[in-house]
Amino acid sequence: MYKKFQISKSPQMNLVWGFFLYTILGWWLLSIPLFHKQDISFIDNLFISTSAISTTGLVTISVYDSYTFFGQFIVLVLIQLGGIGYMTLTTYYILFTTKKLTHWHSKIMVAEFTLPSSIRINDFIKSVVVFTIVMELLGAVGFYFAYVQEGMGNTQAIWFAVFHSVSSFCTAGFALFNTGFEGFQGNIWINVIVSILAISGSLGFIVITDLWYRFAGKSKEISFTTRIIVLGFIILLSFGTLIVYSTETLVHNNPDVALMTSFFQAMTAMTTVGFNTISTGELSLPILLFVIFLMYIGASPSGTAGGMKITTLTAMFAVLKSRLFGQKKITFMNRLIPFERIYVSTSTFMLYTSLIFLTTFLLTYSEHFPFEHILFEVASALGTVGLSTGITGELTLVGKLLIIMLMFIGRVGVLTFGFALLKRRFNSEMPLMQDDLAV
Template identity: 35%
Template sequence: MGKLIVKPGMINEGEGGKVRLLWFIDRVLMLLAFPAVFSLVAEYGFYLSPSQSLFIQSLDFSILWIFALGGLLRLLLISDRVSYLRSHWPDILIMLLILTFLIFPAQITAVMHSFLPGLLPGAIAKIYIVITQILLLLALVPPALRYSQRIMTFNLQPALLIIMSFLIFIVLGTLLLLMPKASVSGSMPLIDALFMSTSAICVTGLVVVDTATELTVFGQAVIMVLMQLGGLGIMTMTTFFAYMLGSGSGLKQYATLQSLLGEESLGRIRSTVIHVIVFAFVVEAVAAVILYYDFSTYGFSSVPEQLFFALFHSVSAFCNGGFSLWSDNLMAAEIQHSVTALVTIMFLIVIGGLGFPVITNIFMLLNYRVRSRFGLVKGEPVEAEQVDTLRLFPQKKSRKLKIRLSLHSKLVLITTSLLLSFGALGIALLEWNGALGALPVADRVFSALFHSVSARTAGFNTLDIGSFSVPSLFFLVLLMWVGASPGSTGGGIKTSTLAVAVLNISAIVSGRNRIDIFRKQVAPVTVVKAFSTVILSVFYIAFALFILLITEQFPFEELLFEVVSAVGTVGLSTGITSGLSQTGKLVIIVSMFIGRIGMLSVLGAVIRQRSFGRYAYTRENVMI
């Protein structure tokens, strides 16, 4: 159940025996995590004989009994049970569910029969096995989240913690995909498993094996979970569930999330994380329902399969993953001309690519305007930037918070709109009589808009990218290079980076030494970061392309497209991904990882940070 945290008052003085017994119980429950993980991995990752399955089921029930009895004994030994219940309520709830399941099997069977009277004994047994495994997994969640908090106490840079979290899950994803039940063939080459895991956790969508035909449902589910973790950010997900389970988050974790989400204020990190997760889950659920009903005409063999398809593509679109359960991606005949499904997917891509700080800002603005319209907000107006001051000075809480779109939100929204518009126009003009030539006029316009949206880091395609002309491929390269926005599920150099770079060039050309826009001045450090990001991105793309030109036999434009697609975490391809050599695949793997984390973050994690002294050298101009 989780490591025991004995707070003052939980155990009375002089009860050393209880402390030692509680310590022993805690260690036993910790060690039970190993056979529990072994059981789940064996059940879902390997093909077992009947005797082996029976042994695993017996092991599951034994682990659940020890978990439940250990948790109950721990509760009885604690003196201050009220404080313990408040801090460990998830453990208690899970313990009660486990005890109910173990003690009242006949009653649970009767409830099943009352709701589903046609259930056969074999079906009931399968449901029992599934419930057992779910409870086993639930028992592992609280301790896993609590122990993950320990990593935050290490003296590591936030960027390095983010890199470590992604690397850990890339390795775990690779191991899961290597299991016999993950692939139809029962075995997958290590390099391919590593490639698919990296592509999923970095929400890229480039594939070296067909997700639809070469992966089992278990393998596809692994890809979906990795996309969800990578899209929303592993640290974000961990912090959210830790908060929901009653575990606190320290300043180091907030600093790490600040880097991941792009949130300027540490005081708003927790609320931003909650908004991000809740918003993402709600949007994905609603979109999955829409896709489910649209998929009803596609001829699925069962309701679970149709539901899984809908949920998979909803997660893939919102997280800008680009993975599809059709071999031809969205070129498949079932979905290629479905306006409802494609519009839903485009909406998910755009929302996921805006960035969570922008989404939070928009919702705060809408909420403020609605409340103001109905007179629900009273007091003296205070700018949104002063929200942290309100927390520091409680006497000012009666003031009305005046919400406005931040400069960041305005730049992101304007740049995104321009890129989508010019992207659609450019694709339409370049491919009007080419890849779009066989479509009706309305479908040409719609398809051009779809690929403009998708090229911004999503990676879905309704047309064969390999049939695009070289100018069109280069135009898509530019869109992929820019990518999505900071704090989003996408990659690229980011829309705000492009906006700041362009504005700075405009300021220099017009003779100004600063960027003034919307009655705000862009901080000089932001300008430096923007140009550094652009330069590092170009340097890395050139380096990776040079390596591929040495190791691969494909045309220059196709290799350039592949590299930029990986660095931008887009996933579009001309069809050469599976034909790359092992060296080529490793280059793309590294490119996807760097594209998701960010070159500046990677360099900041590996280069030692130094503080400057309290002095400054004389300035001298350098000719440019």
């Protein structure tokens, strides 16, 4: 009966339903008193479950102080499931055992991961699982030695290393330290490990698969999508680091690592990893607004990062450029962008921006925090970032429910959620042009 229910629904509805079931299951497991160190309300358990499955990292309570090891392990499993996707592990198992995908599984995966036509779904799934395992193992090893050098005991170092490696690669932003990574602002190795893992995950599995194709000789050149993602990421990250370094006086409190701190702050917002080495609530207003912009954009599609995506920004920029220059065709870097992609990008932009405005408007009624803090919290939730100015734990019940809704929508995608809500069947099998821009 459940299988018939799945098949009867659109791919988008299947994605929403799948993530919803994972969230409810996580909520139920986290509500078991055996996994608690202290009393936890039902709304806080739901908040943590949604935040973990959406790889956001916003928390209303301390994960380390509130949950036992088994509770923390449940959070870790939810992060992993949310990071690599609803159907990825199941689909990989089917590929490993049968060497082929069913038509239904293919439709779900294409709906969850927007791919350029040059990448096959089978190769993509394999690269997602293999790359995730390799990076998280390497990250755990790196974290372990870094924590041991900081004086942490072996048992605790192993668990903290595994947890933070998965959280970093999945850009989840969950930390077992109550102040994030503020205590490691000057630790070069931990800053480097977090940055490598977060950038690797946020650049997206499209880039990894495409690079693998190129070096394995399966393609002669890197796809247009990959070039757009990498170029846009480098430009925005470099610009973000420069802005924070030149404007924010807080990072210069420790002049020896000011540049590294500036880079980390820009990186954590753009990759939506959500870790911080300085107190976000103490940032100046100009930098808070700029960080909101970086969280709003996000990184790559088909990766672990959230946000509106670089490719959507690129498509919007191409529309603006073509309009200003009076061009009939919409191009970027001498490549024609099909109208199908423009429609998707425009819809994403409008829905994403509307959700931020509407939720911010509603929260100004239910909460009594400064406007910029509310806007920051909303952008962080919808972008699945996890950075906060410190107001998350003090939200009202209405505020928490609104943020829970935003985190969930941010994970499944605003357009996917819209299709599912309106019960429309998106033609996920629409052929894409070679070197088409995956948005």
